Amino acid sequence: MKQSPLLQQTSDLRHAIRNKTHTGVTSGLAQGAMQGNVVILPADWASEFLLYCQKNPVSCPLIGVSEVGSFAMPELGHDIDMRHDIPEYYIYRNGVKVESRSDIEDLWQDDMVAFVLGCSFSFENALSQAGLTPRNIEEDVNVSMFETSIATVPAGRFFGNTVVTMRPYTPKNAIRAIQITTRFPKAHGAPLHFGTPQDIGITDLSKPEYGDAVTVKEGEVPVFWACGVTPQLAIRNAKPSICITHAPGKMLVTDILDTDLAVL
Numbered sequence: 001m002k003q004s005p006l007l008q009q010t011s012d013l014r015h016a017i018r019n020k021t022h023t024g025v026t027s028g029l030a031q032g033a034m035q036g037n038v039v040i041l042p043a044d045w046a047s048e049f050l051l052y053c054q055k056n057p058v059s060c061p062l063i064g065v066s067e068v069g070s071f072a073m074p075e076l077g078h079d080i081d082m083r084h085d086i087p088e089y090y091i092y093r094n095g096v097k098v099e100s101r102s103d104i105e106d107l108w109q110d111d112m113v114a115f116v117l118g119c120s121f122s123f124e125n126a127l128s129q130a131g132l133t134p135r136n137i138e139e140d141v142n143v144s145m146f147e148t149s150i151a152t153v154p155a156g157r158f159f160g161n162t163v164v165t166m167r168p169y170t171p172k173n174a175i176r177a178i179q180i181t182t183r184f185p186k187a188h189g190a191p192l193h194f195g196t197p198q199d200i201g202i203t204d205l206s207k208p209e210y211g212d213a214v215t216v217k218e219g220e221v222p223v224f225w226a227c228g229v230t231p232q233l234a235i236r237n238a239k240p241s242i243c244i245t246h247a248p249g250k251m252l253v254t255d256i257l258d259t260d261l262a263v264l
Contacts, residue, residue, distance in 0.1 A: 006030065006032050006033060006257070009029075009030045010077065011255075013026070013029055013030050013253050014079065014080065014085045017084070017085055017253075018084040018103075020102055022087060023087050023102060025142045025250055026087065027121050027136060027142065027143060027249060028121075028124065029253065031124075031128070032125050032258055032259075033254060033257065034063065034118065034122045034186070034187070034254045034256040034257065034261060035122050035251040035252065035253055036063055036076070036116035036117060036118060036228075036254055037116070037117040037118075037119050037228025037229070037231070037245075037246055037251060038082070038086055038114065038115070038117075038246040038251075039115045039117070039231050039235070039243065039244075040104075040113070040114045040243065041115070041240055041242075042109065042111050042240065042241065042242065043111040043112070045238070046113040046115075048156030048238075049115065049155075049158060049231070050115070052156070052231070054155075055154075056230070058188060058189060059162050059227070059228070059230040060117050060228065060230060061117055061186045061188060061228075062115065062116070062117060063076070063117065063118050063256070064115070064116035064254075065115055065116075066113055067113075068110075068112070069109075069112060070114075071083045073114065073116065076252075076254040076255065076256060077256075080254070084104075085252060085253075086251070086252055087247070087250035088101070088102060088250045089244050089245070089247065090232070090245045091104075091107065091242070091244055092232075092235055092240070092242070092243040092245070094239045095236045100247055104244055107244065109242075116254070117231070118184075118186040118188060119187060119188075120143070120165050120187055120188050120227065120228075121187075121251060122186075122187035122261075123180065123181045123183075123258065125258060126180050126181070126183070126258065127177060127181070130176065132177055134167045135214040136167065136214050141212035141214060142212045143166070143167070143214075144166045144208040144211050144212060145164065145165050145166075145209060145210035145227055145229055145248055145249075146197075146202045146205075147163055148161055148162050148200040148201045148202060148224075149201025156238075157237075157238040157239070157240075158234040158237065158238045159234060159237050159238075160233035160236070160237050161233060162192070162226060163226075163227040163232070163233065164192060164193070164200070164227050166214075166222045166224050167223050168216040168217065168220040168222050169220055169221065170219055170220055174223050177191070177223060178194075178223075181225065183262045184258065184261065184262055184263075185261075187258070188225050189226075190225075191223050192225065193223075193224045194222065195221050195222070197222055200224065205222060210229055210248035211248055211249055229248050232245055
């Protein structure tokens, strides 16, 4: 049976990533498909991380968990291979990022568990369709990401502050953006904050910890959504012997439609 155009796009994009012909960010690509943040841990850390996600569902909205040792995610895409299908992986050892690479086949262990968390890139399509195209897409850069002073709820060895993405809007459009993104709880849902960045510990919008700075025009306010990079801070604190994540902005593109997980 012939695939829908969108599913053909997601499959083609994953194959381009697997073949290393696409190595950049995934924002704005395969619009309408759910994108995911990735955390891969040994099984003896998995239950604690699962609890961390359950206690912090806005920052860590789970959309998939693999079987122990399996690099397939059939509930997210029939051909997904977690060892190859992300443009860039970060490798952490004892909480320290030691390298990045384009595939992890030689690092895969029989006890590994892969977690996929919803991503705000998934609601960017809905914003764009409403005439609220995010600035990072307009400027063709990665979204701005900032570490905040907002603590997450600890679980076992995992703890840390919340990371947020930022998209600027006029106050009127910020209200519309809040209304739209509230429908997508599996993609972080409504913003955590808008307005004064200092209130959540951000001192300079021109210097994001991850991603790229974007233009904030006169009359606009910054709007902040929870971000799936949050677990990377918790991983630094928990210090597992090995952990593998996506590089910020370089996501797993799934076959699930954004609308499939939207709240009507």
